[in-house]
Amino acid sequence: LIYRGSYIINWCPRCQTALSDEEAPHKELQGNLYYLKYPFKDNPKAFVIVATTRPETMLGDTAVAVNPKDKRYKNLIGKTLILPLIEREIKIIKDSIVDMKFGTGAVKVTPAHDPNDYLLGKKHKLDFINVMHPDARMNESSGKYKDMDRFKARETILEDLREKGLLEKIEPHTLSAGHCYRCHTIIEPYLSKQWFVKMKPLSKPALEAVKKGKIKFYPQRWTKVYLNWMENIQDWCISRQIWWGHRIPVYYCPKCQESEAGVIVSRTKPDKCPVCGSGGIFQDEDVLDTWFSSWLWPFATFYWPRSSEDLKYFYPTSTLVTAPEIIFFWVARMIMAGFEFMGKEPFKDVYIHGTVRDVEGKKMSKSLGNIIDPLEIINEYGTDALRFSLISITSQGQDVFLSKERFEQGRNFANKVWNASRFILMNLDEDKVKKDLCQFAGQEDLNTINRWILSRFYSLLKEVEKNICAYRFNEAVNALYSFFWHEFCDWYLEIIKADIKNTRNQLVMYKVLEKFLRTLHPFMPFITEEVWQRLNPGGDSIMISPWPHAQQQFIDKKLEKQMQSVFELVTQIRNLRGSIDIKPEQEIEVSVYAHSKEKESLIRNNSSLIINLAGLKEFHLLDGGARPRASISDVVEDVDIFLHFTGLLDINKEQSKIKDKRSQLTKIRDAKEARLKNRDFLKNAPEQIVEKERQGIEELAQTIKRLERMFDELKEPL
RNA sequence: GGGCGAUUAGCUCAGCUGGUUAGAGCGUCUGACUUACAUUCAGAAGGUCAGGGGUUCAAGUCCUCUAUCGCCCACCA
Numbered sequence: 001l002i003y004r005g006s007y008i009i010n011w012c013p014r015c016q017t018a019l020s021d022e023e024a025p026h027k028e029l030q031g032n033l034y035y036l037k038y039p040f041k042d043n044p045k046a047f048v049i050v051a052t053t054r055p056e057t058m059l060g061d062t063a064v065a066v067n068p069k070d071k072r073y074k075n076l077i078g079k080t081l082i083l084p085l086i087e088r089e090i091k092i093i094k095d096s097i098v099d100m101k102f103g104t105g106a107v108k109v110t111p112a113h114d115p116n117d118y119l120l121g122k123k124h125k126l127d128f129i130n131v132m133h134p135d136a137r138m139n140e141s142s143g144k145y146k147d148m149d150r151f152k153a154r155e156t157i158l159e160d161l162r163e164k165g166l167l168e169k170i171e172p173h174t175l176s177a178g179h180c181y182r183c184h185t186i187i188e189p190y191l192s193k194q195w196f197v198k199m200k201p202l203s204k205p206a207l208e209a210v211k212k213g214k215i216k217f218y219p220q221r222w223t224k225v226y227l228n229w230m231e232n233i234q235d236w237c238i239s240r241q242i243w244w245g246h247r248i249p250v251y252y253c254p255k256c257q258e259s260e261a262g263v264i265v266s267r268t269k270p271d272k273c274p275v276c277g278s279g280g281i282f283q284d285e286d287v288l289d290t291w292f293s294s295w296l297w298p299f300a301t302f303y304w305p306r307s308s309e310d311l312k313y314f315y316p317t318s319t320l321v322t323a324p325e326i327i328f329f330w331v332a333r334m335i336m337a338g339f340e341f342m343g344k345e346p347f348k349d350v351y352i353h354g355t356v357r358d359v360e361g362k363k364m365s366k367s368l369g370n371i372i373d374p375l376e377i378i379n380e381y382g383t384d385a386l387r388f389s390l391i392s393i394t395s396q397g398q399d400v401f402l403s404k405e406r407f408e409q410g411r412n413f414a415n416k417v418w419n420a421s422r423f424i425l426m427n428l429d430e431d432k433v434k435k436d437l438c439q440f441a442g443q444e445d446l447n448t449i450n451r452w453i454l455s456r457f458y459s460l461l462k463e464v465e466k467n468i469c470a471y472r473f474n475e476a477v478n479a480l481y482s483f484f485w486h487e488f489c490d491w492y493l494e495i496i497k498a499d500i501k502n503t504r505n506q507l508v509m510y511k512v513l514e515k516f517l518r519t520l521h522p523f524m525p526f527i528t529e530e531v532w533q534r535l536n537p538g539g540d541s542i543m544i545s546p547w548p549h550a551q552q553q554f555i556d557k558k559l560e561k562q563m564q565s566v567f568e569l570v571t572q573i574r575n576l577r578g579s580i581d582i583k584p585e586q587e588i589e590v591s592v593y594a595h596s597k598e599k600e601s602l603i604r605n606n607s608s609l610i611i612n613l614a615g616l617k618e619f620h621l622l623d624g625g626a627r628p629r630a631s632i633s634d635v636v637e638d639v640d641i642f643l644h645f646t647g648l649l650d651i652n653k654e655q656s657k658i659k660d661k662r663s664q665l666t667k668i669r670d671a672k673e674a675r676l677k678n679r680d681f682l683k684n685a686p687e688q689i690v691e692k693e694r695q696g697i698e699e700l701a702q703t704i705k706r707l708e709r710m711f712d713e714l715k716e717p718l
Numbered sequence: 719g720g721g722c723g724a725u726u727a728g729c730u731c732a733g734c735u736g737g738u739u740a741g742a743g744c745g746u747c748u749g750a751c752u753u754a755c756a757u758u759c760a761g762a763a764g765g766u767c768a769g770g771g772g773u774u775c776a777a778g779u780c781c782u783c784u785a786u787c788g789c790c791c792a793c794c795a
Contacts, residue, residue: 008793025790025791026791026792033795050795051795052795053795054795065795097793098795099794099795101794102794102795103794103795107794107795108795109795110795114793114795115793116793116794116795117793117795118793119793175794175795176792189793221722221723222722224721224722225721225722225790225791228720228721228791229791232791232792324789324790325790328791355789357788359730361787361788361789363789392732392742392743393730393731393732393743395731395732395733396734398723398724398731399723399724399788399789400731401730401731403730405730405743405744406730406743406744408743408744408757409742409743409744411757412743412757412758413757414757415755415757415758416754416755416757416758418754418755419754419755419757419758420754420755421754422754422755423754423755424754425754426754427754466734467734470734472734474732475732475733475734478732478742481742481743482742489754489755490759493754494759497754571760571761574760574761575760575761575762577760577761578748578749578760578761578762579761579762581748581749583749583750585750585752615752664739665739668739671739672738672739675775675776676775684774684775684776685737685775685776686737686775688737689737689775689776690775692737692738693737693738693775693776695738696738696739700739
């Protein structure tokens, strides 16, 4: 599969090494198209005009090519031209590769300096004249331009041609040229003897594997990019004229090196030439492309080619995580090497993450200098904050535009975790928490709030697991964040605070924190470890503690829903209180009327919780009848809320609030009704959906009625 | 010349197989130094989901076209 030969390769004149196509990315350049006149040998007054973007290469021209179908040149094929400045005789040849529409339809052919021209040169047996030194100065084949830099030579040549009247015109032209990935110098297509790998045979199993789904890309869209590259794969130039790398294991006999037998592939240096017996053997000076070493990574890291337990165990691996630009360099090649050397794919999943860009959208890189230094972020915001924030803003391989403010959220969350943990540690009675949680699986022993937080935790755990498996790390992290902050801290800890020494509360707050830490640990390793050590002094590291087991028996979706509606009730009471500027420390009296028995008992069971959270002095559960006197009111779901108010009340203001809410709900109801009526909704929709829709409308209608009643009643009792 | 991504609240972005009144963080506004946390707490305001057309009982989500921005690939001299 490996061969050596002279071909046009990407040559960096600054690094003075060959490069693979992947190492010479094309970039657009604002250049010119130069039209040069090449006179006929038998009639120096007549010309063929050729167009080129690199006039300096004309010194190496060995033909001019035209399309055989091109009427303009039909009669000129086979005629001889005089190459200006060099005064070389060159022929006009025909080839269908020539695009009649580009330039003048006649193209100068420089077989040693252009890949297409190289092919033409081979095909038409033209001379290959290299006109440049390896550093892109013109060489001895360039006549008077010898030793001039390629761009200086370009200018000079153009001047000389203009002087001779051989420069027809110059047109602005955008072109794209390869640039050295390392130093950004414009690549010179250069004829050079290098080592290559034949890629077609290698690509076959690598294509199959992805097509058949043995290897999957996440996000899926990269599959197409991979397949497209693999299908159009070109042979790989693997020799480099640089110092660092694996030296090519090839030895030459100085005398015999031009023949195949004088080129010896060997792990160790041979004593003498197998052909002539000479002892003056020397090793190839070149090294291998770094990726030619790297593509062995999945198995070379496990002692391949020796067999080992590690190799058996770790090959193939499950997931490779990398950046999009690495797909061709590394991923594709590891897959090819995997099949070639191991007979098996090297990994199952390839997760391609996004690129970190600055606020202007430029890729962050050391060479551009637009990086945010991670160490700086760590100093300023913390290591976990850095990690957490990066994960939370990276959704499914989308690029991220990074600025420093992003890390505040991570820092704040770390702070929250720290403080909540501190609070729990401060109040923890150790003898109360060394119990197995499972004995409570039968529940009754636990009150609703404890059952609720356990249900929520295990629901969260399942969600985190699901999202990790789907490579949706941001979703996993956001779920952890909102659970801990907005459920565990905002509601659960606030509620149990009043009775924190209670044995059940102790156990549950401890267990939830402890399990939560383990779940969060992969995303915030340091702070979770620190808290963990304080929670289990002298115990093992959280790193080696098992991932929590999702205890399905604690999950109670109905309870979760019920508690949510209790919390909404509390929020609504706080809202009412806020709307009339009651001081927080002032306790208030609230009555509620539930429109269903179920809701009524739910509220009754949680009344002390409601009283505490809403800061109530008195709380009444009404059983219908008249509206309490001197009160403002609101509705939430199927509950009417009345806040007793003994001071002044701006009736107009209250009425207009109710009116606003009424019109808002009416709008929604109308829209729903219209949808239900307009089309024959009932005919084709699943019965469930229709029923749900109807219920929704019915509920809205009732709420609106209640609001109207409140509106009317508001003036009377006062 | 091909291919891909983006367009959703003032800003930065989530929204997985179409299904309650589209979410978060920041910012803004109102209130609170309530002994875990002011890197905090309790509330509020803010969106014709880039635009046109289509499929569907139902579209931010599917199809199609257009616009703007960005990226990748390609041997047009």
